[in-house]
Amino acid sequence: MSDNTDETGFELDEAVCICSGTTKRKIIELIEEGCDLDTVSRKTGAYSGCGGCEYDLELLFDAYQAK
Ligand code: FES
Numbered sequence: 102m103s104d105n106t107d108e109t110g111f112e113l114d115e116a117v118c119i120c121s122g123t124t125k126r127k128i129i130e131l132i133e134e135g136c137d138l139d140t141v142s143r144k145t146g147a148y149s150g151c152g153g154c155e156y157d158l159e160l161l162f163d164a165y166q167a168k
Pocket residue numbers: 117118119120121147148149150151152153154155
């Protein structure tokens with residue numbers, strides 16, 4: 102892992118959700134604001150297309166959501 106990646110494997114400016122082009126940076130920002138998956142989806146369009154990003158979004162929530 103480089104400094105820019107974590108267990109999710111995405112670079113900060115890489116799209117986690119290909120359908121919406123939502124970057125890892127944007128998703129982390131919303132998670133840290135306290136948004137749940139529905140809110141992140143509504144605000145960014147992530148997880149509102151093919152659903153292929155579901156696993157990656159779960160990884161990000163597991164890694165960055167306040168415990
Ligand atoms: S990759 Fe996120 S909805 Fe398709």
